[in-house]
Amino acid sequence: MSDASEQKEREAARLTRHAGLGDLEMLAARYRDHAYALHTHPTYVFGVVVAGVEKLRIGRRNHLAPAGSIIAVNPEDPHDGEKGCAVGWAYRTCYPDVTLMGEIADDLGLRGLPMFAEGILQASDLARGFVRAHSLAGQPLEQEAAMLVVLRRLASRFGGCSGRIHASDGGEPIRRFRLYGELIEADLAAGFDLARLASAAGVSRFQVIRDFHRTAAMTPGQYLRDRRIRAASALMRTDMPLAEIAVATGFADQSHLTRVFKTIKGLSPGAWRGAPPRKATTSRK
Template structure:
């Protein structure tokens, strides 16, 4: 099965049936992101599963990454091939089933009113964004959504990426229009310096956007914009970069790699090794030997 997910399928997660054949064709995994108010995110692949008509108290945003889904949203019937973005408003009746013999795979999330209100507030909308179209085509946003969805285990990076893509969806397809933001000059640099100093104080600390926003006295969305303007990186990318820099310096010493990993905010030595090699091109051991 191929699609915009780029790996030819999903993880083998929650098996939908005990039958061996079914195990090969249907799987689903539900995760929650605490930094996004417990945002539920579903990654699923279905062939014979069919959702009956139902509603959610939340919004539903999803991207079909392979195959075709057939669904009703409100009073309209749709075929959503790979690359389609699905949007369902709260309390809007909808169903879902395969639109092609092989079924479909998709990634979805279910933001609640509190999260959408935060997005609306940052965009200075007059109310919560609602959407007229159930299926939209925006390849750049579809790819961004899938990338954000797949950042499991990278809490800060996933939090920022998902907030950005949800804001973009609201700005492009919602019934309100975001304001144009003028540059705030030196304030960006000042706020970024506060965040940078907080991170530098303890690289082993766990950071999320709310933590950085409180330090700078702004919203989570402003933190994302400030890092983009001042550093050309997302907050998560910047944090990873600082941790690798600190680890590189410590690797030149005799400090054990496991201790270096703990001191610089990595989960364990294998996590440090994986990230270090991805950025430096060699393992920490090879880096130490060369140094």
């Protein structure tokens, strides 16, 4: 078997989207050598490891997730992932947005969005239900209902920590961090260095580093890369060519974007962009 064929055999990823669940992205993947770089999502992340072991950091905590484990990541929480054993891991994940989870919270009578205090959950019944719902390809109505039920059960059983994503919403570090974010978002293609951010906030470069670590649990460089990939992902929902997206979001060229994108998303921009939608069965207002 050639090296390319062996790599294809041991690593595979397929993404689909379900319009009836707010264009919910669902990924089924098997990885051995792939490693996710530290990144965030504006959405939740839920997944079930179906084989092997994943090693991952969520927020400031390190975890091992063996087969049968449920992974739960709150919006904006930094996380990564890599193999936790020699054979790697296989899993199914989905990325529900806050609108969908808010609908679930309303149905449960929660006062705010469900927040998950633990990143790795053990509940064999929910793990089986999640995998079943995820596997209902080609059955949009059945999949919509099954996924809603299992997400509601997850929120009901484990999502009791309601409130804001970040407990601290005031103070000078938070104010400065918001300023850094505004500067970066205003021109993602610009070259940034610590001195520029420090000058804007009136602090030292060391304070900038501390602010990112305290507030985002990321380095400034990790945060910048994360925001560039999120912006590139949004542009990939348009017809804009990948080469132009790369330039607009601060990457050297299309190949640079492709390399970094795969470390965050687990598949190439072309595969992510071409993921087939699953049509909604009812209209959504």
